[in-house]
Amino acid sequence: xxxxxxxxxxxxxxxxxxxxxxxxxxxxxxxxxxxxxxxxxxxxxxxxxxxxxxxxxxxxxxxxxxxxxxxxxxxxxxxxxxxxxxxxxxxxxxxxxxxxxxxxxxxxxxxxx
Amino acid sequence: xxxxxxxxxxxxxxxxxxxxxxxxxxxxxxxxxxxxxxxxxxxxxxxxxxxxxxxxxxxxxxxxxxxxxxxxxxxxxxxxxxxxxxxxxxxxxxxxxxxxxxxxxxxxxxxxxx
Numbered sequence: 129x130x131x132x133x134x135x136x137x138x139x140x141x142x143x144x145x146x147x148x149x150x151x152x153x154x155x156x157x158x159x160x161x162x163x164x165x166x167x168x169x170x171x172x173x174x175x176x177x178x179x180x181x182x183x184x185x186x187x188x189x190x191x192x193x194x195x196x197x198x199x200x201x202x203x204x205x206x207x208x209x210x211x212x213x214x215x216x217x218x219x220x221x222x223x224x225x226x227x228x229x230x231x232x233x234x235x236x237x238x239x240x241x
Numbered sequence: 242x243x244x245x246x247x248x249x250x251x252x253x254x255x256x257x258x259x260x261x262x263x264x265x266x267x268x269x270x271x272x273x274x275x276x277x278x279x280x281x282x283x284x285x286x287x288x289x290x291x292x293x294x295x296x297x298x299x300x301x302x303x304x305x306x307x308x309x310x311x312x313x314x315x316x317x318x319x320x321x322x323x324x325x326x327x328x329x330x331x332x333x334x335x336x337x338x339x340x341x342x343x344x345x346x347x348x349x350x351x352x353x354x355x
Contacts, residue, residue, distance in 0.1 A: 134283070162343065162344075171348050177343065217283060217284060221342070226289060226291050226297060227342050228272075228274055228289045229274075229286075231276075231283045232283055233281060233282060
């Protein structure tokens with residue numbers, strides 16, 4: 129099945145700096161790549177996603193890039209704020225898993241004032 | 242607003258007990274999923290269902306079964322609970338169709354097996 133690797137596992141940045149989280153996937157037929165944010169004690173919530181026919185997508189301070197050839201995708205957060213502190217998960221929808229998402233192990237982001 | 246509701250926020254069960262975790266969604270989604278979340282391991286797929294009475298094994302189905310008798314409800318069953326099944330369990334649902342398919346999560350059930 130689909131295997132998603134996520135790095136780094138922890139990331140600490142100062143407020144105002146940028147943060148980048150990277151993921152790789154194994155199934156070249158994967159076609160959907162969402163990013164979820166999970167605040168402490170809360171459920172994961174979608175923050176941005178990208179389909180395989182698009183190379184980049186941006187929504188205010190967050191952006192996602194996809195390199196299908198290299199099978200990797202990245203989350204970019206600019207002008208980080210303390211409320212960006214959370215665990216971020218990347219995911220990929222493989223070709224043999226129906227609509228199920230395979231998740232990376234998560235990145236714990238800490239934004240210090 | 243999509244609502245995915247899990248029946249319990251916290252559960253404590255004894256080793257060997259049969260445990261039922263219930264999940265209900267109110268948006269007529271075809272797909273429903275059960276994930277297990279452990280520190281450092283992310284979200285791992287246990288089972289999913291794309292239609293009533295249909296089920297598919299995920300990455301870690303051992304020790305679990307599921308039931309989907311109605312479209313809105315997806316149950317996770319631990320036939321004989323063991324301490325290594327102590328974890329946070331997350332249910333999710335999504336709509337079928339081409340293109341993007343956001344998964345909406347429930348609030349989670351923290352299960353402790355003693």
